Amino acid sequence: MSLGFSFNMFSIQSPKSQILSRTCLSSQFINQTQVKSAPYTLSDYHVNSSQPFKLGTSSKRFNPITASTAVEATTSSFRNKNPKDINILVLGSTGYIGKFVVKELVSRGFNVIAIAREKSGIRGRNDKEETLNQLQGASVCFSDVTNLESLEKSLENLGTSIDVVVSCLASRSGGVKDSWKIDYEASRNSLVAGRNCGASHFVLLSAICVQKPLLEFQRAKLKFEAEMMKVAEEDSGFTYSIVRPTAFFKSLGGQVELVKEGKPYVMFGDGKLCACKPISEQDLASFIADCVLSEDKINQILPIGGPGKALTPLEQGEILFRLLGKEPKFLKVPIGIMDFAIGVLDFLVKIFPSLEDAAEFGKIGRYYAAESMLILDPETGEYSAEKTPSYGKDTLEEFFERVLREGMAGQELGEQTIF
Numbered sequence: 001m002s003l004g005f006s007f008n009m010f011s012i013q014s015p016k017s018q019i020l021s022r023t024c025l026s027s028q029f030i031n032q033t034q035v036k037s038a039p040y041t042l043s044d045y046h047v048n049s050s051q052p053f054k055l056g057t058s059s060k061r062f063n064p065i066t067a068s069t070a071v072e073a074t075t076s077s078f079r080n081k082n083p084k085d086i087n088i089l090v091l092g093s094t095g096y097i098g099k100f101v102v103k104e105l106v107s108r109g110f111n112v113i114a115i116a117r118e119k120s121g122i123r124g125r126n127d128k129e130e131t132l133n134q135l136q137g138a139s140v141c142f143s144d145v146t147n148l149e150s151l152e153k154s155l156e157n158l159g160t161s162i163d164v165v166v167s168c169l170a171s172r173s174g175g176v177k178d179s180w181k182i183d184y185e186a187s188r189n190s191l192v193a194g195r196n197c198g199a200s201h202f203v204l205l206s207a208i209c210v211q212k213p214l215l216e217f218q219r220a221k222l223k224f225e226a227e228m229m230k231v232a233e234e235d236s237g238f239t240y241s242i243v244r245p246t247a248f249f250k251s252l253g254g255q256v257e258l259v260k261e262g263k264p265y266v267m268f269g270d271g272k273l274c275a276c277k278p279i280s281e282q283d284l285a286s287f288i289a290d291c292v293l294s295e296d297k298i299n300q301i302l303p304i305g306g307p308g309k310a311l312t313p314l315e316q317g318e319i320l321f322r323l324l325g326k327e328p329k330f331l332k333v334p335i336g337i338m339d340f341a342i343g344v345l346d347f348l349v350k351i352f353p354s355l356e357d358a359a360e361f362g363k364i365g366r367y368y369a370a371e372s373m374l375i376l377d378p379e380t381g382e383y384s385a386e387k388t389p390s391y392g393k394d395t396l397e398e399f400f401e402r403v404l405r406e407g408m409a410g411q412e413l414g415e416q417t418i419f
């Protein structure tokens, strides 16, 4: 899910062998990994969001070959292996960050297995061929992360163990049901299926905003984080790294082209209600890849921002006008307008439950208009730019320059546009 703010179109996107050969990307391989039916039942894993799941019994259903591979993988740390012998399963591989994560892991020499949908990308616009093109260097397995049985069967068909799972899964809409289905249930499926194939480390792309959970997707993410931490607590052979980044560039670029056309830069309140340390896809992908082997990132929650100081919307607008050589022109919108709209939607949803997602998108917009994407200092209860770690080298200013030159291609937001 992504969040974009731009006036007139205030848009919210909401928010192989053991080593599988990389040459397996033939249509034959793809067909082999498509799952049509399941030979066994997994009813004990069927999702019930209100009950924590148990991983302990899952290995019982393994066939002996896969099971022994899994045992090997957990008893000898993957960290001692050569990257080319480390099998990394990437979920959410076709997303804005996932694509860069796959590329980064491949460039570091890991053996990457990317799970994808047959129709991937925003509104499913990429077919298999396009997806294979995007994920070059990885072995692509077309499967369904929302169905544990299918996912497990797909992994079983690969006939390989997994060392590490990296999940960049996220609801593309940020809607209530979709958030629980992806940010919680599909993430949970990835953990179960990955562990069943021997994975002993899980790197999760989460979000810094879960510190102050007021939205459904944040609650869904937190529930999964908590369950995964519990697994690590109970099994010393399993570790995790939870990456909680600040704002992505795509979420801040929505007004660049409008301002270039002469429109004002729109912000809420005085433009200083919130701040963030924006991070690029490449820098975040690099940080996520670091989490695979870095022992100091084991069993850690890792908030992370990009380089430089924290920027308010006002400062972001000023950068943009400076780059354009134009006199700043701001439109300041009272935050109360959003509160009014949310109040109306909350009232309507009681009468028309089908408006549930519209009400949620309103809350998402309100949240990002006023809450900083920085560490929330528990001592002061305030957001702290100083306490928010920085990583990488790409700056928002460079990003704005690129968008002014080349447009927003590749930086599209998600699937919802409201207001």
Ligand SMILES: NC(=O)c1ccc[n+]([C@@H]2O[C@H](COP(=O)([O-])OP(=O)(O)OC[C@H]3O[C@@H](n4cnc5c(N)ncnc54)[C@H](OP(=O)(O)O)[C@@H]3O)[C@@H](O)[C@H]2O)c1
Residues within 6 Å of the ligand: 001, 002, 003, 015, 091, 092, 093, 094, 095, 096, 097, 098, 116, 117, 119, 120, 121, 122, 124, 144, 145, 146, 168, 169, 170, 171, 172, 182, 205, 206, 207, 208, 244, 245, 246, 247, 248, 249, 251, 414
């Ligand atoms: N936007 C920000 O500023 C920001 C800031 C901090 C943290 N974050 C967090 O970063 C995470 C990832 O963001 P992103 O922008 O990379 O996400 P994204 O571009 O929306 O990608 C989502 C990924 O999840 C997959 N997915 C979604 N629904 C699915 C379904 N029903 N079945 C199978 N796969 C599904 C997508 O597959 P398809 O390609 O097949 O749809 C895609 O690979 C999110 O958790 C977000 O909260 C975002």
